[in-house]
Amino acid sequence: MMRRIIKFLILLIISALIGNMAYGIYQEMQISDRPNNSSNNVDNVNEESQNYGKDERERNIDSAKQKGKKLEEVIVSEYKGYDVSSKLIIPKINLETYVFQEYDEDAMWICPTQYYGANPNEVGNYVIAAHNYDKQNMFNHIIELEEGDKIYLQDNKNGQLEYEVYDIYKSKPEDTSSLSQQTNGNIELTLITCSDYSSTRIIVKARTMGKKHSFEILNK
Numbered sequence: 001m002m003r004r005i006i007k008f009l010i011l012l013i014i015s016a017l018i019g020n021m022a023y024g025i026y027q028e029m030q031i032s033d034r035p036n037n038s039s040n041n042v043d044n045v046n047e048e049s050q051n052y053g054k055d056e057r058e059r060n061i062d063s064a065k066q067k068g069k070k071l072e073e074v075i076v077s078e079y080k081g082y083d084v085s086s087k088l089i090i091p092k093i094n095l096e097t098y099v100f101q102e103y104d105e106d107a108m109w110i111c112p113t114q115y116y117g118a119n120p121n122e123v124g125n126y127v128i129a130a131h132n133y134d135k136q137n138m139f140n141h142i143i144e145l146e147e148g149d150k151i152y153l154q155d156n157k158n159g160q161l162e163y164e165v166y167d168i169y170k171s172k173p174e175d176t177s178s179l180s181q182q183t184n185g186n187i188e189l190t191l192i193t194c195s196d197y198s199s200t201r202i203i204v205k206a207r208t209m210g211k212k213h214s215f216e217i218l219n220k
Helices: 002-029 054-067
Strands: 082-090 095-100 113-117 124-129 150-155 159-171 187-195 200-212
Touching: 095 113, 150 187, 159 187
Parallel strands: 124 187
Antiparallel strands: 082 095, 082 150, 113 124, 150 159, 159 200, 187 200
16 A cells, blocks of 8 residues: 555656646747747846845945935845846746846856846847756746736846837857847847757847836835
8 A cells, every 4th residue: 555655656746747847848839939020129036036135235225325326226236256237127937136247157156147238228238148947036937928028127327127028039059149239229138048958048038118117116
């Protein structure tokens, strides 16, 4: 009897693992292998994150008060020895994370990093790369994003802007078109992560809708 119970539990665990893998494969299959040209494509918080650098954030807020800056514009300038470029917030997939300024393999184990392009929230294409590991502040869930979903990017110079996803697709590693800075004067954001055992890349493209939002409002 005990052996039957053990066999049943083993089969149940195996079935759950297979089901989870199948769901992930299904989600990736929904993503096309090329950009969506019909979308005016130009040039073809989790708890851990909320506590990032809490003491340093408080120091920055005190400094900001003295300089008359708005509190929603204040993020930490450094985290775990790396300079912070911006803060990325994607409500749909419950992602809230710092983005490091310099692309570095060691840094990418901690947070997403700026991979290429313009400064955050400025004209051009701000490109962020991250691993797709099952970690709260990585990009393992960006495959769930769809056109029209909202992304928020915060930095200490320009405040916080709202972006809207306008395309999501797969590409080969040698395809660098997603890095293009030809945005026709738009402020754009690109998210990149690996897929299919690093043989392809998942690309999420978004552009700002020109709306500033308070950081405090987002976390109510």
